Amino acid sequence: MDQTALIEAAKERFDFDAWPRLVGVEAARRTTGFVLDLRSSFTGWAMERRIAHGDRGYADYFQEVPEPEHRVMVRVTEHASHDAALLALLELLSGSMVVSLPRLDDLLIGDVTFCGHDEQVNALFFVRHNVLVDTRSIGDAPVSVLPFARLVDQQIFAASA
Amino acid sequence: MQSPFRTDSSYVALALDALSSARTSAAAGNLLTGARAFSIDAWIRFNGLPAETVVIGQDGVFAFGSQGPAVYFQFGTQSVILSDLAQAQLQDDSWHYICITFDGAMVRLYIDGRFNTGQNAMAQLPAGTLPVVFGQGLQGLVRRIRIYNVPLSAQAVLDNMYGPPTSGTLAADFDFSVNPAVDRGPFAYPISLQGSALAFKVSPAASLGTVGFIRPMGEKAVNPGGGQTDPYTVQTWVYVAARLNPVQAIFVNSDLMLDTGIALLLQYDATVSAYRVVSQRGSDSDSGQSLTSSGTIPVGVWANVATTFDGVTLSIYLNGVLDRTRVCAPIPLYSQFSDLVIGAAIAQGVASGATTLQGYVREVDVWSVALSAASIVTNMAVPPDLESVSLEAAYVFSNSPARNQVNGHPIGLAEGAVLSGQLGPAPVSAGVPMAVEEAPPPPMGLDPDLMAELRAGLDFSDLVERHAADFDAAMDADIVAFADPRDQILIASAWREARRKLALEPTSLPFLVTEHRIAGDRLIVVHRPAGSYVAYRADEAALDDCTMWKIRLVFTLIGGAIDALTGVGSTLTDKAIVQLGRLLTLPRVAAQMAAGVRLTAAGVFAVLGAAYTAGLLRPLIVALIDVGFWTLIRIIANLLLTASGVGSVRVIASLTATAATFISVYLQKPASCDPLPVVNMASLAFDYSPTSAAGDALTIRRNYGNDVAVPEWVPGRRNAVDAPCAYAISSVSGATPSVQVVLNIADVTTHSVRIQATGGGILGAVDPVSVTFTGTTATLTLPLSHHTLAAGGVQRTDVAWTWQYQVDGGAWMTMAVTQHRVYVVLSPPNAPWQQGALRTNQQLPWTDVLDFTCEWAKGATTPGQVLTMVTTRVNSGIGLSYDMTSGASFYTAQSAGVSRFLCGLFLDYLRTGGGNGRTVNCTDCATIVTNFANIAGVDVFASIMLNTANPSTGFACNPILAVGQTTWAAPFPPGNSFSYHEVTWSGTGSYPDAIYDACLQYDTGPNPWGTGPHTAGLPTNVVFSTLGAALPQLPLPTPFTANSYREGLAANSVPGIGRCLPFGPNPGSNAGRRPVI
Structure with missing residues (x-):
């Protein structure tokens, strides 16, 4: 058994074949050189730093100033195509110890979106066009990452061509 | 102290070519007929050294100028008096101070303040009727020419090189440092320019030429952007002279084709006929990110260009004003080491002449932080604090030799790049002000009566008599260093004169340093023939006796050398004391200091050389003397050239007084002060074998971005964490690991030397071992015969060794205490961790991880x-x-x-x-x-x-x-x-x-x-x-x-x-x- 088998298993776990596929103009839309800038978007949140992540991606770290136990990590990685981004999302999800995770497409964030098994959305993984986004609460006290995810999605959408 | 303000360093001088000149009234030459005593001095920079030039002359009466690299003087058609090339030579593209004195019988020639040659000359020429001419066949710059109505003494020549002449001695003072040039002498002779002679404004800088570039050496760590998201600032002054290259590079630390490093470039915009600034991160392909300024840099104007990156935002500043910003993703690839080039970009691994900056660069500052907008503006006006921990480099090209002022590393100029200066027409000087550039004597700083009392009370006669043998030994050592009997006579004469003055007329010594306690303060007072002044004053509790004594010692050396070679008085500021403290940490300097009463004039020269090599001489000079910039660069050039060369007999002779004074200070060593070491420990290495030879330590690094420098310990690393080592129990059990130590001594010795180390904790003490020096250096591989590394299982512990040396079986003297963090693991690390010769391998064991593992698994043996x-x-x-x-x-x-x-x-x-x-x-x-x-x-x-x-x-x-x-x-x-x-x-x-x-x-x-x-x-x-x-x-x-x-x-x-x-x-x-x- 090799990596392929595990990926095939992950497709089954996360119902990959049922993921919505973009068609036509939307499928061709790409975002290249996308650089996130959330610093002025959230009152009371400070950007800790930006570091390189994976292959040509980066991770931004934020901390809520009045409540420093609230921290959020946003990872952004561009891929060659929408399909490649979907496969990267699948690979990310395959590392989860959970057999399956809930889809969260109702929020209209991303083209394909997953979250954790919790009431509050402490982690959100989505693909918009050719960009994979991984947003997580990483502070000592959990905080919803939805506002971050929504804004990231908007910025990707605005930057797409 | 130098002005705290950063200027463009420019100055004005008269530019001449071979067919141009300046002239003044024939009456200006009336003093120079040989009938009366006179002197002439001139500051001049030759651009080419032709067969013959006339710096100042009057047809048929006199000529003073150059013949090749020699200086000459000639009365009428009498024989030419030529300087001695063995003593000194003129250098192309360097400022020189040349002087001729005539006392009615003898002509003496001086070059750069030092006597060169003397020859009898008798003349009684009729006064000339033709104009006195400045510059015939001369191509270069003239700054000042003065005619004196007295024969200057050797001391006066030295004093006048950078200081104002004695009142009433000037007959003419042709000042070309203003536009138009003026005679500031009593007769105010008119000056007219002939041919294409023109007053030029000279801005010292590096000229890149057509395809040149600048390569800082040993600057792998100056690596902005290497960490992908690390913050940085690069700020520089540049001048674009031509539009030859559409892309002109300022600062590049990686090949533009690679997805790593940064670049600061100029990109020509034909639509506005000017250059825009480009700040590049990563490659210049699609994968890189660049920011192009909205403003432009015109051709033919000095501009301050800066780029900052704060981890997210990339910014460009033009002349201190924020021009544009953009947010950036991390640079795609990590790069541990910089491939730094200034003035050209790197393409396919080599500096590309197609991107050479067609102009000049004056200064480049590199910071490891993103400076604020306010700091950018401040740094345009004020030089950076060299002690700032975030200042990575301060490359200054306004004087030679160029160096990184932060660490003293040298800078290579290649393919036609030179340190010269950007020339442009000089603006007309409003009101023709007097140039403020001479070095006035420092203020006395004490009640005149009290100072006179101090001065009168100086008496070293007893000291000189009691320690005659010490002075004899130092003098003899200097004498035997020269083979030529004439040189030996010169050195002996200089030493005898210095000793006589110290014993009988201490205030006639050029630079004597004493210490006093007055009204609760400690004072360091400098005594010179012209008077005394307080060089340093601080509360009595601020410094202890020993520190004060060491400061006096090293101040005597450096201040005395500056005085001896330039005639400029030095003062001690807090910054100067910091610099002197850094000087004391240099092994070569410490070794010379340790010579104590055996210090020779050659030893003084060696200290200068060590300070030069370490890059400390320039900041020391800047901190110690208070002069204008033009004077400063000449002093620096003079001293640095001297210190970087071989000590000629004249130079050594001029330093004998400094050596004698040093000995007198050394003999006043306070009882609380430990003896300074003679043998110095230069380094200690644990992982000394790149091939991991049996016995050396594991190869480790600190973390992903930082390696552990080997040798792990060098002077200045005071904390255990700064000198770590790691051993595997399986490798050292039943074996004897070893360390490698490098020792230095000041001079070749025939004495027997042994060293040992006490303490060492689990590394154990190092048994006494004899040292065989190769010249003045010894490299020893020392077995750790008493180690107990395996006894405690996995652990992390800090140890200290006290390293001692012993000369001829005498008492053991401490030369260093080294502190180390020792990591002990069971066996060599396994994957993903690796071992190997490549220290840049990021999979070498990290001490940052060992810090935790060795604590979590402390004592584990399986x-x-x-x-x-x-x-x-x-x-x-x-x-x-x-x-x-x-x-x-x-x-x-x-x-x-x-x-x-x-x-x-x-x-x-x-x-x-x-x-x-x-x-x-x-x-x-x-x-x-x-x-x-x-x-x-x-x-x-x-x-x-x-x-x-x-x-x-x-x-x-x-x-x-x-x-x-x-x-x-x-x-x-x-x-x-x-x-x-x-x-x-x-x-x-x-x-x-x-x-x-x-x-x-x-x-x-x-x-x-x-x-x-x-x-x-x-x-x-x-x-x-x-x-x-x-x-x-x-x-x-x-x-x-x-x-x-x-x-x-x-x-x-x-x-x-x-x-x-x-x-x-x-x-x-x-x-x-x-x-x-």
Whole structure:
């Protein structure tokens, strides 16, 4: 058994074949050189730093100033195509110890979106066009990452061509 | 002290070519007929040294100028008096101070303040009627020419080089430092320019030429952008002279084709006929990111260009004004070392002349922080504080030799790049002000009567008499250093005169330093023939006796040398004291100082040379003397050229007074002051063999971005953490590891020297060993015969060695105390950690990880103990918490197709609580335990269990106590299952192999599947399953008492135990040994 088998298993776990596929103009839309800038978007949140992540991606770290136990990590990685981004999302999800995770497409964030098994959305993984986004609460006290995810999605959408 | 303000360093001078000149009235030459005594001095810079030039002359009366590299003087048509080329030579493109004195019988020539030659001359010429001419056949710059009505003494020549002449001695003072030039003498002779002579404004800078470039040397660490997201600032002054290249590079530290490094460039915009500034991150292809200024840099104007990056935002400043910004992603590739070039870009590995800056660059400052807009403006006006920890480099090209002012590293100029200056027409000087550039004597700083009392009370006669043998020895050493009897006579004469003055007329010494206590203050007073002044004054408690004495010693050396070679008086500021303190840390300087009463004039010269080599001489000069910039650059050039060369007999002779004065100060050593060492320890290396020879230490680095420099200890590294080493017990048990030590002495010696080290903790003391010096250096490989590295198991401990030397069996003298952090592990590290000669390998063991492993597994002597202790700590000692909602990994990530351990972020969590936070999953725990154990020589890997028949289903679990949880619960819906589970596994990762799982505790009771009370146990050193590969009949009967991991974890059913099977390492995880990043 090799990596392929595990990926095939992950497709089954996360119902990959049922993921919505973009068609036509939307499928061709790409975002290249996308650089996130959330610093002025959230009152009371400070950007800790930006570091390189994976292959040509980066991770931004934020901390809520009045409540420093609230921290959020946003990872952004561009891929060659929408399909490649979907496969990267699948690979990310395959590392989860959970057999399956809930889809969260109702929020209209991303083209394909997953979250954790919790009431509050402490982690959100989505693909918009050719960009994979991984947003997580990483502070000592959990905080919803939805506002971050929504804004990231908007910025990707605005930057797409 | 130099003005704290940063200027463009420009000055005005008269530019001449071979066909141009300046003229003044014939009457200006009336003094120069040979009938009366006179002197002439001139500041001049030759651009080419032709067969003959006339700096100043009057046809048929006199001529003073150059012949090739020599200076000459001639009365009428009498024979030419030529300077002695063996003593000094004129240099092309360097400022020289030349002087001729005539006392009515003898002509004396001086070059750069030092007497060169003398020759009898008699003349009685009629006064000339033709104009006095400045510059015939002369190509270069003229700054000042003065005619004196007295024959200047040698001391007066030296004093007048940088200081104002004695009142009433000037007959004419032709000042070309203003536009128009004027005669500031009593007769105010008119000056007219002939031909193409023109007053030029000269801005000292590096000219890149057509295809030149500048390559700072030894500057691998000046690497903005190398860390992908590291903050930086590059700020520079540039002048574009021509539009030849559409892209002109200012600062580049990587090939533009590579996805790493940064560049600061100029890009021509034809639509506005000017250059825009481009700040580039990564390559210039699509994968890079660049920011182009909206403003422009015109051709033919000096401009201040800066770029900053704060981790997210890239900015460009033009002349201190923020021009544009953009947010940036990290640079794609990490780069540990800089490939730095200034003035050209790197293409395909070499500096490209096609991108050479067609103009000049004056200064480049590199910071490891993003300066604020206010700081950018400030740094335009004020030089950076060289002590600032965030200042990486300050390359200054306004004087020669160019160096990084921060660390003294030299700078190479290639393919036609030169330090010269940008020339442009000089503006008309408003009101023709007097140029303020001469060095006035420092203010007295004390009540005149009290100072006179101090001065009158100086008496060293007894000291000189009592220590005559010491002075004899120093003098003899200087004399025998020269083979030519004439040189020996000169040196002997200089020494005798210095000793006579010290004994009988101490105030006639050029630079005598004394210390006094007045009104609760300590004062350092400098006595010169013209008077005395307070060079330093501070509260009595500010400095102890010994420190004060050392300051006097080194101030006597450097201030005395400056005085001897330039005639300029020095004062001590706090900044100067800091610089002198740095000088004292140089082994060569300390060795010379240790010579004490045996210090020679050659030794003084050696101190200058050591300060020059270390890059300290220029900042010392800047800190010690108070002159204008033009004077300063000439003094620096003069001293640096002297210090960088071979000490001629004249130079050494001029320093004898300094040596004699030093001896007098040395003899006043306070009782509280330890003797300075004679043998100095230059370095100590643990991992000294690049091929990991038997006996040396493990090759380690600090973390992903920083290596451990070898030798690990050099002077100045005072903390144990700064000089670490690591040993494997398996390598040193029954063996004798060794260290490599480099020693320096001041001079070749015939004495026997031994060294030893006491203390050393687990490294043990170093037995006495004889030292054989090769010249003045010895490299020793010393066995650690008394080490007890293996006795304590895994550990981290700080040790200190007191290194001592002994000369001719005398008392042991301490030369250094070295502190070290010692890491001891079981065996050489296993993958992902590596060993090898390449110190840039980021998979070498990190001391940042060893800091934790050696603490967590302290005392462990077996791999099993290490694993158990590390697993226990990860499970319950560092605050980790299981991801109960998404089960995702927080500390692993894919890169280049391989799953990697985000070790740097995890260390950040351990140290600060930051990083990626406390939430983890099983992959994280397995990876952490594996990496933190394998660095100590354990050999395990992260491996997974799942339903190999259908990996998509997972396996059902028992209630567990997940890491960081306080209640028992079965994991995730649906079906309380794990999709897979990853643990640290030994052996082949199969049924009988031991598992260590920091992710959870399970029920170790006889019925792990029951609903009753649970007995929590951490899975350490437990086999995967005692039942083996054959699937048993399920459910298993209770009680189940075997110590078997799977049965404790998985439900007692086919969907549980039946689907929980060994799989092996996760594909793409480097066989379960995830590389660290």
